[in-house]
C-alpha cells in the first residue's frame with residue numbers, strides 16, 4: 001500500500017506524544033510512513049527523504065521536533081509538498097522555543113505550524129486529511145461525518161450539563 005502521509009520526528013522521545021497523530025490517520029484509513037529523522041543528527045537522511053517523498057507517493061509531510069525545531073523547515077526546503085510542523089512541548093520552555101523555530105519561516109519556504117502540545121498532533125493529522133480531501137471525495141465525506149459526530153457529542157454534553165444545572169437550581 002502506498003502511503004500518502006509521512007510523519008517525521010526528530011527523536012524517538014517524541015513518539016509517545018505523536019501516537020494520537022498516527023491513530024487519527026489510521027481512523028480515517030490512512031497508514032502513514034513514520035520515521036525518526038533529525039535535521040541535526042541525520043541531516044543527509046532527512047533531506048533525502050524529503051527530496052524523494054513526492055516520487056514515493058507522499059502527498060503531505062508532518063514533521064515534529066522539539067527545542068531548536070528545524071526539521072519541518074529543512075524538509076520544506078527540500079520538497080514542494082505541504083509541510084505541517086508540530087512543535088514538541090519539551091522542557092524547559094514547554095514548546096515555545098519549538099513553536100517559534102517551526103513557525104517563523106523565511107518568505108518562500110512555507111511550513112504550516114500546529115499547536116505545541118495538546119491538540120497539535122491530532123490537528124496535524126486532521127489537517128493532512130483535509131489536504132487529501134481536496135481531491136478525494138470519499139475522504140471529504142469521512143471528514144464531514146467526523147465533524148457531525150463531534151458536534152453531536154458536544155451537544156449531548158451540553159444537554160447533560162443543562163440538566164445538571166437545572167437540577168441544582
Ligand code: RP5
Nearest residue numbers: 010011013064065066067088
Ligand atoms: C529534537 O530534540 C527532537 O525532536 C526532540 O524533541 C528533542 C530531544 O531529543 P532527544 O534528546 O530526546 O533524542 O530534535
